[in-house]
Amino acid sequence: MKHTITFIGAGNMAEAIITGLINTGCPKERIFVTNKSNNERLIYMNNNYGIGVNHDREIKELIDQSEVVILAMKPKDLFPALDHLRSHLQNNQLIISVLAGTSSKQISDYLGTQNPIVRAMPNTSATVGESATGIARGANADDSHLRIAEEIFSAIGTTTIVDEEDLHLVTGLAGSGPAYIYRIVESLEQAAVTLGLEQEAAKALVRQVIVGAAEMLKDLDVDPGELRRKVTSPGGTTAAGLEALENNQLSKALFEAVKEATIRSQELGKQQY
Numbered sequence: 001m002k003h004t005i006t007f008i009g010a011g012n013m014a015e016a017i018i019t020g021l022i023n024t025g026c027p028k029e030r031i032f033v034t035n036k037s038n039n040e041r042l043i044y045m046n047n048n049y050g051i052g053v054n055h056d057r058e059i060k061e062l063i064d065q066s067e068v069v070i071l072a073m074k075p076k077d078l079f080p081a082l083d084h085l086r087s088h089l090q091n092n093q094l095i096i097s098v099l100a101g102t103s104s105k106q107i108s109d110y111l112g113t114q115n116p117i118v119r120a121m122p123n124t125s126a127t128v129g130e131s132a133t134g135i136a137r138g139a140n141a142d143d144s145h146l147r148i149a150e151e152i153f154s155a156i157g158t159t160t161i162v163d164e165e166d167l168h169l170v171t172g173l174a175g176s177g178p179a180y181i182y183r184i185v186e187s188l189e190q191a192a193v194t195l196g197l198e199q200e201a202a203k204a205l206v207r208q209v210i211v212g213a214a215e216m217l218k219d220l221d222v223d224p225g226e227l228r229r230k231v232t233s234p235g236g237t238t239a240a241g242l243e244a245l246e247n248n249q250l251s252k253a254l255f256e257a258v259k260e261a262t263i264r265s266q267e268l269g270k271q272q273y
């Protein structure tokens with residue numbers, strides 16, 4: 001990764017991306033981060049990752065040396081951040097927004113500059129280089145800007161180019177997706193403990209079930225239905241378990257989760273702060 005990047009916002013997502021970038025060999029000298037007010041957070045980022053940090057009030061120096069600025073604050077904090085950023089930006093600098101919901105047009109209109117904007121929707125599995133990131137070309141951006149975003153985010157997992165309007169769905173599916181899996185893990189562990197297993201045994205077994213199944217799914221040519229059928233002996237335990245899942249509407253629950261998260265992303269994009 002040959003670009004110099006400044007993150008505006010030093011929260012969970014910025015840390016996940018930064019960890020992934022550094023773990024995959026990105027020189028820490030090329031990564032900077034700034035935060036609104038939490039100095040301890042910046043000290044932590046500097047101590048843990050050796051990256052350059054600076055307060056929001058003093059970002060000029062960081063922006064001047066960056067080819068890419070990644071917006072990584074909550075949507076409600078976007079406009080004050082842009083107010084501060086505007087006067088420091090040069091026109092050729094690429095802005096990448098990881099904000100849920102907010103369109104590149106909203107960012108571009110509010111900034112009032114011609115900076116190219118690409119949107120990316122990663123997830124926290126970036127920490128271990130396993131994000132599933134959706135990327136969309138936004139205002140003023142061309143293919144070369146998309147390629148830069150792809151280069152950055154392919155260091156922390158897979159990238160999938162989509163139209164910007166589809167990023168709401170990508171957010172509801174893949175941005176939020178790790179939380180759905182973690183919830184399933186919590187429920188499976190709880191079920192095992194409630195039904196009589198020791199907590200430690202339940203924990204070890206459930207986690208390896210998820211890790212093993214995920215590893216099998218890494219081959220995109222493998223059909224999950226086929227994998228499921230291989231587990232399912234006729235009249236056996238899995239058939240009984242799967243029947244209970246569908247009787248309790250697993251497919252509907254997951255459909256509703258993705259749908260409601262997508263709707264929430266659309267709502268976030270419409271809010272005025």
Ligand SMILES: NC(=O)C1=CN([C@@H]2O[C@H](COP(=O)(O)OP(=O)(O)OC[C@H]3O[C@@H](n4cnc5c(N)ncnc54)[C@H](O)[C@@H]3O)[C@@H](O)[C@H]2O)C=CC1
Nearest residue numbers: 009010011012013035036072073074075077081098099100
């Ligand atoms: N957490 C996740 O799994 C994902 C989050 N996102 C998006 O990433 C963004 C950040 O989310 P999190 O990291 O979870 O939130 P967070 O609350 O952990 O971090 C946001 C950070 O931005 C800082 N900030 C606020 N205003 C600022 C300003 N004017 N200048 C500099 N820093 C400022 C805050 O102090 C905070 O440290 C959100 O827009 C979210 O939609 C996208 C994909 C996944």
Ligand SMILES: O=C(O)[C@@H]1CCC=N1
Nearest residue numbers: 100171174175176177
């Ligand atoms: O919950 C959220 O709004 C953010 C976006 C995707 C994951 N976390």
